[in-house]
Ligand SMILES: Nc1ncnc2c1ncn2[C@@H]1O[C@H](COP(=O)(O)OP(=O)(O)OP(=O)(O)O)[C@@H](O)[C@H]1O
């Protein structure tokens with residue numbers, strides 16, 4: 001296991017460098033083609049050239065290679081990696097550090113993601129196991145139908161509708177009534193309430209996790225059905241094991257391996273989805289930071305935050321990979 | 335317990351590969367034809383496609399036409415004549431939605447075509463030739479995979495001052511080709527190990543001939559399934575990005591923009607501004623996902 | 639066999655087996671007119687169509703037949719591990735020491751498996767669970783059926799690995815299946831079948847997936863253990879040489895039915911069924927190992943569309959007019975043998 005972890009860590013370096021380079025290359029290419037974001041920020045009524053140049057210098061946009069379309073700007077990339085390594089992910093158009101803004105808001109987003117993950121894992125795996133065990137029965141059809149419908153709901157659609165139908169139509173009366181417990185009303189809140197840092201994130205968390213819940217349920221179902229047909233399950237039956245051991249011990253662990261892999265990919269999806277959810281529910285998290293930056297056309301913030309989120313995503317993928325190896329010895333001993 | 339049987343029957347018939355193809359697709363057609371869900375989703379997809387390409391069939395008046403919208407009607411609630419009500423710009427909601435279909439669907443079709451072509455080419459090259467080709471393609475795929483779709487697309491769309499169907503397609507293809515490539519690569523590797531490929535090679539067929547005649551035809555099934563589902567998810571992704579403000583721009587009539595408009599107003603009682611655009615998006619995405627799902631079941635030999 | 643289970647207190651655990659009236663004078667395993675059907679899209683397939691045999695303790699019964707003739711389905715029906723549906727046991731009896739297993743409730747029947755009747759599968763790599771150590775899997779029957787502790791189960795696993803000749807058993811118990819070689823894995827499978835000291839072992843092509851050199855070693859191990867422990871062994875195989883060496887009697891299957899049964903010398907000397915005769919003629923020398931039974935002209939019937947009369951009819955050299963509509967019963971042949979051929983006397987004489 002130690003050797004596997006070491007090897008994964010070594011492999012991780014080119015992947016993270018490659019991804020950051022890709023991000024860098026595509027953004028320089030875009031700047032080369034469409035012009036730099038400082039000018040874009042001001043639009044037609046541009047301030048004096050001197051101010052523009054000062055701003056460009058601050059955002060590293062004065063590098064001559066940004067004028068040469070097609071030039072990958074390797075020098076600039078090396079500079080950037082150096083800055084990233086020291087935790088400097090740029091500043092916004094008002095000069096505030098992106099990293100600082102990120103850290104300020106990250107706890108909320110982390111809580112939201114944890115709620116979404118917990119919800120989708122618990123409910124998704126349960127639904128998938130039930131459906132897989134009762135293939136083609138009522139519960140299976142029910143799970144399959146609901147999950148297809150859930151997958152068809154983009155996060156922002158689901159979020160907007162949940163806000164309207166649950167947060168407002170159900171939650172508001174609950175919060176105003178004197179009979180309903182406080183926590184119930186807060187769980188169905190229309191926005192974030194700092195007095196209830198977890199409860200008021202429950203509804204947004206469910207919205208955020210709904211898509212992946214469906215994916216996890218289907219994946220669990222398929223892989224359970226597949227494993228139930230496998231030779232080693234036949235062996236387990238030949239050993240005279242009861243249904244609980246056959247499913248709970250011999251099949252479930254194997255079936256969860258692809259689910260774990262999916263959760264790795266899903267963290268990236270959740271980070272993307274949090275932009276939407278936080279925008280809709282007005283949650284002061286990282287996603288809202290991006291949401292606001294888009295509206296203000298604040299490109300350095302967008303690039304900076306997305307870079308940090310990409311690093312977060314890659315690191316969590318690494319963790320998931322190691323977890324995967326803990327579940328599947330064939331990987332570990334390769 | 336089925337494995338002995340399927341392995342045997344597969345071994346016997348695969349020598350004649352034309353045979354296996356024909357009977358595979360014959361089986362698939364049989365499976366599909368008796369599934370009501372297939373017909374339902376197919377009908378939906380056809381309706382959506384006609385709306386995308388011939389909106390005038392479904393709503394005579396384009397909301398972009400001169401005089402079609404009247405600000406006096408803005409946010410008008412549904413009435414008997416206009417059961418879908420009016421948009422915030424005072425256009426008829428139904429015609430806005432119908433004429434907005436093309437925006438989403440045509441983009442999704444272009445993106446799907448682009449990613450499928452890239453995915454099939456790169457996946458086949460990686461899977462069939464293996465070795466260095468495979469290593470390079472797979473590492474590049476890994477790197478692109480490191481950038482979550484929505485986040486990656488967001489950065490570049492935010493940098494583009496002008497966003498239209500072409501820039502959107504470009505960005506979507508750049509971030510979308512990886513999964514199809516991976517699936518195709520896996521499928522080609524599986525096909526390559528089959529006997530009829532060896533047989534063809536023994537008969538002296540060239541690589542290109544084998545790839546064209548045998549490899550692609552026998553590996554494409556999972557790609558078709560995934561591409562159908564992906565079409566739905568691109569529609570969803572476009573609407574999401576538009577909603578976030580980095581997709582289509584006003585005054586284009588697009589579903590994502592309509593939801594963005596309706597989202598806050600719905601809380602103030604104008605529910606139709608939110609619910610109808612949402613219903614259009616969900617139904618369209620659902621139609622493609624269902625179709626892909628039915629196809630997947632029909633193509634899976636283990637389900638027979 | 640030294641056994642930590644029998645001198646511990648674990649045997650005191652009562653299992654549903656204690657309630658069954660096993661008759662120690664009845665045959666160890668008796669299968670009577672077993673019928674298994676599959677519901678498929680093309681109709682009903684009779685995968686097993688009237689198989690009967692008797693197996694006594696210390697005896698080895700070889701089951702021979704072409705691919706797809708229903709050997710594995712028979713074995714799994716005896717074990718009670720067929721997937722139902724699609725399979726359905728349409729008739730017959732499987733008696734262990736006089737008790738009809740098919741009439742038992744699943745909650746009781748599962749205790750018969752492993753405790754009394756165990757099975758060895760063909761492909762040990764896929765038959766062992768990839769995510770648990772070999773020791774864990776070997777100890778599992780003791781833990782689940784005899785209530786052994788984890789430590790006891792592990793000790794038992796080491797003992798079992800020793801018994802099947804795996805070197806450095808103490809270290810290897812904590813390895814995973816993929817870390818063993820093919821032959822070693824098949825030994826692990828054998829060890830697992832022996833875990834609870836069953837009286838009957840059903841081995842479904844235990845050596846087919848192995849290299850020829852390893853095949854002989856594994857077969858020797860199995861045959862040796864069978865003698866030593868006085869097991870009743872049902873050996874399903876394609877390999878005529880193996881059967882000749884190891885089996886006491888033979889049951890030849892064709893298209894789901896048992897077409898000939900006899901003791902091993904008689905059948906090799908003088909087959910009483912045209913199919914057996916063709917099988918024997920298809921190998922150049924009887925003692926030659928590694929031969930496959932594939933060389934008879936024509937194909938077996940499609941199971942969903944079985945022609946009337948004798949199922950071997952289209953491929954049979956001895957066929958006459960009535961073979962196409964009179965299904966031959968299982969005739970008694972002198973010497974305690976049986977043959978499902980109208981013209982067995984002629985075949986025997988030729
Ligand atoms: N799950 C299933 N569904 C439908 N038919 C099946 C299934 N499993 C087995 N059969 C049928 O049962 C017949 C006997 O299969 P079985 O696996 O017992 O053959 P076998 O004699 O063990 O062959 P082999 O030597 O190849 O292992 C097959 O021809 C097949 O038609």
Ligand code: SF4
Nearest residue numbers: 948951954961979980
């Ligand atoms: S009954 Fe007839 S067809 Fe069948 S084996 Fe005997 S001779 Fe051949």
Ligand SMILES: [Mg+2]
Nearest residue numbers: 338709710842
């Ligand atoms: Mg078999």
